[in-house]
Amino acid sequence: MNELSRRQVLKTGAALAAVTAFGIGTLLSRDAFAAIEQLTLVAPAKPGGGWDQTARSMQEVLQGAGIVSAVQVENVAGAGGTVGLAQFANRKGDASAVLVGGLVMLGAILTNKSPVSLKDVTPLARLTGEYEVIVVPAASDLKTMADLSAKLKADTGAVSWGGGSAGGTDHILAGLVAKAVGADVTKLNYVAFSGGGEALAAIVGGHVTCGVSGLGEFEAQIKAGELRALAISSPERLAGLDAPTLKEAGVDVELANWRGVFGAGELADADKKTLLDAVDAMVKSDGWKKTLETKGWMDTYLAGDAFSSFLGEEETRVTAVLKEIGLVS
Amino acid sequence: MGTLDALLQGFAVAFTPAHLMWSLVGVTLGTAIGVLPGIGPALTIALLLPVTYHLDPTAAFIIFGGIYYGAMYGSSTTSILLNVPGETGSIVTAIDGHVMAKKGRAAAALATAAIGSFVAGTLATIGLSFVSPIMVKIALLFGPAEYFSLMLLAFVTVSALLGSSILRGMTSLFIGLAIGLVGIDTQTGQARFTFGLLPLLDGIDVVVVAVGLFALGEAFHVAFREARRPEEISSVTGSLWMSKEDWSRSWKPWLRGTVLGFPLGALPAGGTEIPTFLSYLIEKRLSKRPQEFGQGAIEAVAGPEAANNAAVAGVLVPLLSFGLPTSATAAILLAAFQQYGIQPGPLLFTSNSTLVWALIASLYLGNLMLLVLNLPLVGLWAKLLLIPRPMLYGGIMVLSMLGVYSLKNSIFDLWLLIGIGGVGFLMRQFEYPVAPLVVGLILGPMAEEQFRRAYAIAQGDMSVFVTHPISLLLLILTAACVIGPAVLRRRKVAAA
Numbered sequence: 001m002n003e004l005s006r007r008q009v010l011k012t013g014a015a016l017a018a019v020t021a022f023g024i025g026t027l028l029s030r031d032a033f034a035a036i037e038q039l040t041l042v043a044p045a046k047p048g049g050g051w052d053q054t055a056r057s058m059q060e061v062l063q064g065a066g067i068v069s070a071v072q073v074e075n076v077a078g079a080g081g082t083v084g085l086a087q088f089a090n091r092k093g094d095a096s097a098v099l100v101g102g103l104v105m106l107g108a109i110l111t112n113k114s115p116v117s118l119k120d121v122t123p124l125a126r127l128t129g130e131y132e133v134i135v136v137p138a139a140s141d142l143k144t145m146a147d148l149s150a151k152l153k154a155d156t157g158a159v160s161w162g163g164g165s166a167g168g169t170d171h172i173l174a175g176l177v178a179k180a181v182g183a184d185v186t187k188l189n190y191v192a193f194s195g196g197g198e199a200l201a202a203i204v205g206g207h208v209t210c211g212v213s214g215l216g217e218f219e220a221q222i223k224a225g226e227l228r229a230l231a232i233s234s235p236e237r238l239a240g241l242d243a244p245t246l247k248e249a250g251v252d253v254e255l256a257n258w259r260g261v262f263g264a265g266e267l268a269d270a271d272k273k274t275l276l277d278a279v280d281a282m283v284k285s286d287g288w289k290k291t292l293e294t295k296g297w298m299d300t301y302l303a304g305d306a307f308s309s310f311l312g313e314e315e316t317r318v319t320a321v322l323k324e325i326g327l328v329s
Numbered sequence: 330m331g332t333l334d335a336l337l338q339g340f341a342v343a344f345t346p347a348h349l350m351w352s353l354v355g356v357t358l359g360t361a362i363g364v365l366p367g368i369g370p371a372l373t374i375a376l377l378l379p380v381t382y383h384l385d386p387t388a389a390f391i392i393f394g395g396i397y398y399g400a401m402y403g404s405s406t407t408s409i410l411l412n413v414p415g416e417t418g419s420i421v422t423a424i425d426g427h428v429m430a431k432k433g434r435a436a437a438a439l440a441t442a443a444i445g446s447f448v449a450g451t452l453a454t455i456g457l458s459f460v461s462p463i464m465v466k467i468a469l470l471f472g473p474a475e476y477f478s479l480m481l482l483a484f485v486t487v488s489a490l491l492g493s494s495i496l497r498g499m500t501s502l503f504i505g506l507a508i509g510l511v512g513i514d515t516q517t518g519q520a521r522f523t524f525g526l527l528p529l530l531d532g533i534d535v536v537v538v539a540v541g542l543f544a545l546g547e548a549f550h551v552a553f554r555e556a557r558r559p560e561e562i563s564s565v566t567g568s569l570w571m572s573k574e575d576w577s578r579s580w581k582p583w584l585r586g587t588v589l590g591f592p593l594g595a596l597p598a599g600g601t602e603i604p605t606f607l608s609y610l611i612e613k614r615l616s617k618r619p620q621e622f623g624q625g626a627i628e629a630v631a632g633p634e635a636a637n638n639a640a641v642a643g644v645l646v647p648l649l650s651f652g653l654p655t656s657a658t659a660a661i662l663l664a665a666f667q668q669y670g671i672q673p674g675p676l677l678f679t680s681n682s683t684l685v686w687a688l689i690a691s692l693y694l695g696n697l698m699l700l701v702l703n704l705p706l707v708g709l710w711a712k713l714l715l716i717p718r719p720m721l722y723g724g725i726m727v728l729s730m731l732g733v734y735s736l737k738n739s740i741f742d743l744w745l746l747i748g749i750g751g752v753g754f755l756m757r758q759f760e761y762p763v764a765p766l767v768v769g770l771i772l773g774p775m776a777e778e779q780f781r782r783a784y785a786i787a788q789g790d791m792s793v794f795v796t797h798p799i800s801l802l803l804l805i806l807t808a809a810c811v812i813g814p815a816v817l818r819r820r821k822v823a824a825a
Contacts, residue, residue, distance in 0.1 A: 046737075052375070053664070077737050079513065079530035086527050111518040112530060160786045166518035191473075191782050192515050200653055207472030208786060220652045220673065294670065327518050 036068040036278055040097040044084020044105070046077040051100045054128065054259050057295065058100075061287040067278050080108025080168070082116070089120040091264040095271035098124065102259035104168050106311075106318055110328045111167035118315075122263040122272060123308045125279045128292065129256035129300035130214040131234040132173045133243065135227040137206045145231040145249035148210060149181040156187040162199045162208035166192040167327050169257040170212045173233060175321040176253045177246065185324040203227065214257055215241070216296055234298075258300055260307065276304055336458055339686025343694055348391055348687070351384075355392035356695050356702065359399020363415045364407050365732045370400040371657035372735075378665055386669040387684050391691040393665060397658055398450060398692065401601075401638050402699050405442040406710060409630070410435060411725050413544040415732075417535050417771065418601030418637035421609050423543055424764050425622065425629035432625050439707040440571045441579045441627055442634040447700040449587040449635035453642030454692045456591050461650040464595045468647055471596055473782035474793045478803035479596075480776035483603045485810045486610035487768050497761045504752075505769025508533055509777075516781050528741040537733050538770055541746045542763040544729045546753020548722040553754070579631040582612050586635025593636075594643020600656060601640040602771050605633035610810070623762075642692070649673055649685060 039062065043055035052075060059071040074097075076084035081101055088099045099121060109117050136142045142151065152159050156178060163170030171190050178185045191208055193199035200218065203211035204226050211218070211227070215238070221227040222241070229243035233255040237245055246253045263275050282288055283301050292299055302310055322328040342348065362373050374393050381389040404415030409426035422442065429438040456464075471479075487502055511522045512532025523529040571579070589611070590604040612628040613619050622629050647653035652673040654660040666673050671681050678685055716724075733746045756763055787793040795801050 046372070046375075056378075075738065077531075078739075079527065083527050083530065112513065112520060114527075157788050166514075166516055171518075189785055189788070191785050192518075193782075194515060194778075201469060201647070202472060202782075205469035205472055216667070294668065296667075 036274065038070045038096060039068045039072075039278075041071060041073045042084055042088050042097055042099045043073055043075050044077065044081035044088075044099065044101065046075060050130075050257075050259060051081065051102065053295065055100045057288075057291045058261075058282065061282050061285055061291060062278065064287050065282065065285040067281045067285075079112055079114075080165070081105035082108050082112050082114040085109070085118075085121070086114065086116045088262075089116045089265060092266045093268065093271075094264045095267060095275060097264065098275060099262045100259065101262055103172075103257050103314070103318075106315060107167045107169070107172060107322065110319055110322055118262070118311060120265045122265060122267045123311055124261045124263050124272075124275055125283075125303040126258050126260040126300050126307050126310065127279075127283065128295075128297035129258040130216060130297060131232050131238065131256055132169060132212055133215045133218055133222075133232050133241075134173075134177070134230045134246075135203060135211045135213075135218050135222065136209070136230060137204055138226055138228055139206065140209075140228065142210070142230070143228075145244065145246070145251065148230055149177075149249070149251060151209075152178055152183045153181050156183040156185075157189050159210065160189045160191055160208040161210055161212055162191050162193060162202045163212045164193065164199065166190070167322060169214070169255070171325070171327075172318055172321055173212055173253070173255050175325045176255060176317075177251055179321060179324065180246075180251045180253050185321075186326060188325055190325070256298070256300060260302075279303065332459055335682055335686045336690060338683070339688075339690035340693075342387065342683060342687035343391065343690040348388060348691065349694070351388045351391045352395050352691050352695050353698060355395020356399040356402075356698050357395075358392075359396035360403035360406075360699070360702065361399075362396070363400035363403020363405075365415060365728065365735070369416055369658070370397045371661050373400075374658065374661045374665065378661075378668065381665075386671065387687045389665065389669075390662075390684065390688045391695075393662060394688055394692050395695045395698075397641060397662075398638070398695050399699060401641055402443065402446055402703055405446065405634050405637075406439060406703075407728075409438045409442060410710060411544065411721075411728075412547050413725060413729060413732075414539050416601070416637075417539065418605060418640070419634075420539050420543075420602070420764070420767050421605040421633040422630055422637075424609075425624075425626050427543075428623070428625035429627065429630065434625065434627075435710070436707050437571045437575050437627065438630050439710055440704065441575060441631045443700060443703040443707065444571075445579065445583040445586065445631045445635040446638040447696055448583045449590060449639040450642060450696040450699075451693065452584075452587045453591045453594075453639040454689065454696065457642050457645055457649075457692075458689055461646050464592065464643075464646045465650050465653075467592070468596050468653075470799060472797070473779045473786060474797045474800045475803065476596075476779040477776060477783055478794060478800040478807070479603070480772055480779060482803050482807045482810070483606050483772055484776070485807055486606040487765050487772075494760075498765050501756065501761050501763065502765040502769040505538075505766035506773040508538065508766075509770045509773035515778055516785070526741075528739060532774070533745065533770075534736060534742070535767065535771055536736060537742055537746050538749055539767050540729045540733055541749030542753035542756070542766060544725050545746065545750025546757055546763065548726055549750055549754035550757040551718060551722055553758075575627050578627050582608070582628045582632035583635040585611060585615075586632040587639040590636035590639030591643040594640030595646040596643075601637045601644075604636040604640045606768060606772075608632035608636040614810075645692075649677060649688075652677070 041055040041058055043052040045051040055073045059073050062068040062071050076087050081104065084099065085105060091097055142148050161174045163174065174190050175185055175188060178188050193202060199211060199213060202208050204221060215232065218227055222229050229241060231246045231249045232238055232241060232243050233246055233253060235245065235254055261279060263272060280303060319328065358373065359370065362370065373396055381392060400416060401418060404419040405422050407413045407415045408419040408423040409430050412423050412427040414420045414423050426438045429435065511529055513520055513530050520530055586608045589608050593604040594601065609629055609632065612632040613622045616626065616628055644656050644659050648659045648662060652663065654663045663673060730743060733742050736742060753763055783793050794804065
């Protein structure tokens with residue numbers, strides 16, 4: 001009894017001390033570093049999705065590391081992020097908010113004929129990425145990527161691809177692969193599923209020939225032997241995944257479903273620098289590294305002008321493939 | 330006996346005071362959000378994720394499970410009392426449930442919904458504990474062709490909702506189908522009927538339409554009528570509790586609803602809506618008093634309410650045993666598992682058996698808590714209807730606006746809601762049933778999507794719908810539902 005209560009007292013004391021130290025620490029760090037008082041992170045999607053999770057992780061790290069005093073997340077969902085983008089584009093010159101976005105938004109701008117594009121905002125940085133994996137059910141007679149490539153080339157329409165929404169990352173990868181193996185991209189038989197789960201069921205159940213999605217969606221089923229990974233879209237092999245890269249398998253394609261942040265359009269140079277510095281401080285913090293690890297996100301940090309020129313190249317490539325698939329005229 | 334042992338261990342974990350408290354927190358929160366249209370369990374769990382990250386995973390999942398089950402209980406309450414379906418799974422409940430409430434039988438409707446939910450939830454949780462692996466195998470047999478045939482079968486149920494005039498019912502259904510076309514086409518990514526309006530790209534949300542038609546339409550209708558006849562005052566009449574007859578009319582629908590809801594919920598594209606439609610149809614077909622349907626038949630509340638709760642448990646089957654999320658809420662739960670570094674899937678029951686069984690055990694307890702929480706309150710809830718109408722309907726409108734705004738924080742949705750409310754008012758005024766519209770809106774896009782998927786995969790070969798055995802079976806059932814009653818009637822006439 002006595003021992004227990006003493007231990008409890010000690011514990012409580014320690015906890016109190018920790019809280020106080022934390023409080024003082026935050027106060028100190030705020031005074032010393034907080035370059036920005038308030039920042040709104042616009043996640044152009046419903047709570048729970050990739051962009052929302054990115055925004056909420058950023059919120060935690062930016063506040064936790066004392067880079068920004070107060071961060072709030074605002075969800076403006078709809079149409080592959082273009083609804084949020086259109087709203088954000090109205091904030092010209094406003095440095096108090098940043099928009100989270102990524103490759104899916106790039107595709108959605110094109111397929112939705114969005115009146116607003118990434119030219120109306122200021123690219124700040126690419127933050128994370130996830131690679132795409134091509135899978136077949138365990139019982140499939142397609143054993144390697146070469147088998148799939150051959151089948152695709154021989155009869156493009158006979159290979160049905162199960163993946164996410166039309167014009168999204170999965171669809172883009174299927175198009176790029178078909179193009180790279182010399183198949184007729186106009187005959188690409190891509191079957192769009194709304195949630196990851198529905199696609200997964202169709203693939204495991206053998207209702208489509210192969211599946212394509214972010215590695216995270218299929219990882220458990222690959223490990224359990226329900227699905228066979230044919231290839232991964234990363235530049236190098238990934239640890240823990242027994243599959244070659246597309247390039248190794250003779251398909252010259254590399255693709256990451258990247259996510260990044262954008263500032264408002266017509267941003268003053270000083271404001272842009274402040275935001276870039278804040279993002280840079282966030283990426284270099286321990287909290288961010290820990291977040292990447294727990295979420296299984298790849299660090300693909302690329303900031304400022306380098307990110308802008310990457311965006312330009314990505315846009316050219318995506319536009320070309322979406323045109324060939326026939327989604328964009 | 331491995332399963333039973335594991336389940337008992339799960340109970341041991343769930344029965345600790347802390348976990349019981351979290352379960353109570355979950356079911357209370359779930360009931361509250363179920364009451365609000367628009368705020369569903371998916372959104373709530375997503376918003377709670379950062380907070381619960383500091384709890385241990387078992388406690389967090391006990392809360393989430395409670396929210397999930399609780400939401401279904403809560404939404405039936407508002408469906409019955411206020412004609413405001415809190416979740417899409419309770420749209421069917423509103424049809425007869427609200428008529429019962431207006432006739433002074435709110436308490437009986439609420440009680441059959443609560444007890445039916447408890448019975449179905451408990452039986453389905455037992456199903457979840459024991460037949461998960463088999464269910465997943467069956468679910469995987471369903472591809473786009475099978476789903477399309479299932480949707481066709483569900484479409485037949487609309488005939489049960491059409492009301493007295495076929496022409497009016499069909500008109501309502503086709504308005505729903507037309508609204509369902511609005512938005513980005515899933516297979517090609519092209520926009521349809523959006524008139525260049527950005528907020529329409531994602532289509533018109535079923536919740537906006539359902540709340541507009543049911544709640545606002547009703548409020549406008551009452552306001553219009555009350556202005557003419559101010560003397561009309563509603564009162565609670567009849568027995569407050571379920572009568573002996575109510576019990577005997579309810580227990581079979583409860584069981585049938587469970588049998589329908591659980592497997593359909595486990596299907597990757599099943600959802601909670603289709604089982605409620607099918608349940609309504611079956612109850613109407615089997616009832617000795619089909620003419621009472623639409624006029625406040627207790628079976629029409631008991632069956633669908635059991636079906637939606639059983640479906641909720643069904644959704645957990647593919648999620649836990651295959652890592653397969655089949656609804657928005659399941660997708661969020663999957664994200665929550667991953668946040669703790671746990672991967673649901675074929676290996677979950679072995680790698681994290683304590684967590685899974687504690688979660689399942691807490692679902693049994695949560696169900697019991699929900700019953701205890703909801704039943705004594707039934708009388709209290711029913712008194713809500715004694716609130717003077719201007720205040721009651723004013724409150725309903727506030728609740729509706731708040732719920733719809735919380736969907737997407739979109740002002741556009743509010744204008745849409747008011748517009749649809751106007752449509753609902755006119756439909757009531759000219760005696761068009763509103764339920765077929767909502768059914769068309771839910772089923773239309775699903776059926777189209779599945780049909781085009783099946784068609785694409787088969788490279789344009791239409792025979793897939795009859796060469797797949799399950800699909801063929803469903804088509805035969807559909808045909809039997811359409812032709813059967815006519816043949817039976819003719820025989821009866823011939824015999825007489």
